[in-house]
Amino acid sequence: MASTVASLPSPLLLPARKSQSGNFSTFPVSLLSGRRKHVSFIVKASGESSESSTTLTVFKSVQNVWETPEDRLGLVGLGFAAIAAFWASTNFIAAIDKLPLFPTVLELIGIFYSVWFTYRYLVFKPDREELFQILNKAASDILG
Structure with a gap:
């Protein structure tokens, strides 16, 4: 771990200091032979990305459909139809690929x-x- 941290560029290494929001753990790192400094890492999360929120909305909509008993059969049928269509399309492409000129x-x-x-x-x-x-x-x- 120390060799990984020591090879980071200098803007990513922060000298250890007291933070107003709380104490963060520090790791002793040997940056130069014989010298030891303490480095603390502070990671802050920024808002949600659009990709994860889109994935969550798709997941929640499928979950809402699954919770309704009369829609559950339709969802299972849709999944089965998707698998059958994928299987048929791969076999169709393989059959076309075997034709000599096509x-x-x-x-x-x-x-x-x-x-x-x-x-x-x-x-x-x-x-x-x-x-x-x-x-x-x-x-x-x-x-x-």
Whole structure:
């Protein structure tokens, strides 16, 4: 632990001092051979991130649906349908991949579409701004 703390850049190391809000534990660290200093770490949490709050709202909405007895069967059916759709799509893609000419045609279509998309939306600045507007509109439609 001491070698990890000693290798941190200097702004992350704080000299030990009394805090008004309480005592924090200090760790003896050898920064230079023969010299010992005490270093204290103070970690403060800032508000919630949007990612964790989104995850919590999705979790809470599923939990609310699960608590209603008549919706429980629908939720289980939806989960089963998602698993069945995933299984079917992987088998469908594997079957298409075994056809001799089809994967090459799909690869060429993908290459042509990528070139068109790059030329249409990424090369010129007004087109990039149009793409950002389209993406922002789609995100606002999805998230509400």
